[in-house]
Amino acid sequence: MIHYQVRCSEGHEFDGWFKDSQAFDRQAKRGLVECPVCGGVEVRRALMAPALPRGHAAPPVPVPVPVAPEGQREGQKIEQKPKETPMAVAGKAMPDQMRALLQRMRAEIEKNCDYVGPAFAEEARRIHRGESERRGIYGEASPEQADALSDEGIQVARIPWVERADG
Ligand SMILES: [Zn+2]
Numbered sequence: 001m002i003h004y005q006v007r008c009s010e011g012h013e014f015d016g017w018f019k020d021s022q023a024f025d026r027q028a029k030r031g032l033v034e035c036p037v038c039g040g041v042e043v044r045r046a047l048m049a050p051a052l053p054r055g056h057a058a059p060p061v062p063v064p065v066p067v068a069p070e071g072q073r074e075g076q077k078i079e080q081k082p083k084e085t086p087m088a089v090a091g092k093a094m095p096d097q098m099r100a101l102l103q104r105m106r107a108e109i110e111k112n113c114d115y116v117g118p119a120f121a122e123e124a125r126r127i128h129r130g131e132s133e134r135r136g137i138y139g140e141a142s143p144e145q146a147d148a149l150s151d152e153g154i155q156v157a158r159i160p161w162v163e164r165a166d167g
Contacts, residue, residue, distance in 0.1 A: 008035035009042040094162070103165040113138045121145040128154045 004024055006016045012035050018024040024045065027033050031041035094102075113136035116123040120139030126132035141149070141156070149156050 005046040006033060006035075006043050007046040008038060008040040010035065010038050010040055012037040012040075013046055099162055100165070102160055102162040105159060106162060106164065109136070109138050109159070112136055115139060121149055124149055124154050124156060125152070128152070 001017050002020055002024075004016050004018060005013055006024075007013045014036050016024070016033060018027065024033070028041075028043050033043045034041050035043060116137045116139040118140050120137065120141045123132060123137055123139070127134055127137070138159075146156050146158060
């Protein structure tokens with residue numbers, strides 16, 4: 001059974017229970033759905049507002065992250081905005097889609113790579129030299145350590161580490 005708010009051509013609204021939406025259409029077409037107020041059979045389904053609990057706060061709206069500076073138009077003054085670092089962009093205003101992508105990436109890394117913690121740079125070098133088992137690893141490294149590794153021809157990726165999807 002499905003519940004519909006029904007509205008007649010006079011604007012009276014009433015409740016109706018139907019087997020399914022096709023049943024409503026069939027019965028309405030055949031004049032079987034009658035307005036209890038005026039008896040009119042010219043009825044249609046009223047638009048239903050989503051049932052939100054009262055007093056429920058609206059969900060937070062993701063704030064769009066500026067990707068590129070807006071194009072400058074001639075004769076138009078451009079406000080100087082403070083430069084945002086990638087870390088600032090990756091704050092709470094991160095769009096859901098991006099967060100979900102990074103969460104999937106994190107899950108993949110955690111599934112397929114060994115966590116070596118602060119020993120990351122050291123372990124990356126050992127793998128590079130063949131002293132350690134060749135495998136994917138992840139851990140922490142300072143920007144200086146990451147730069148040094150890349151100077152030595154060891155490719156590392158810096159990944160924004162978001163909280164897990166499951167908390
Ligand atoms: Zn009516």
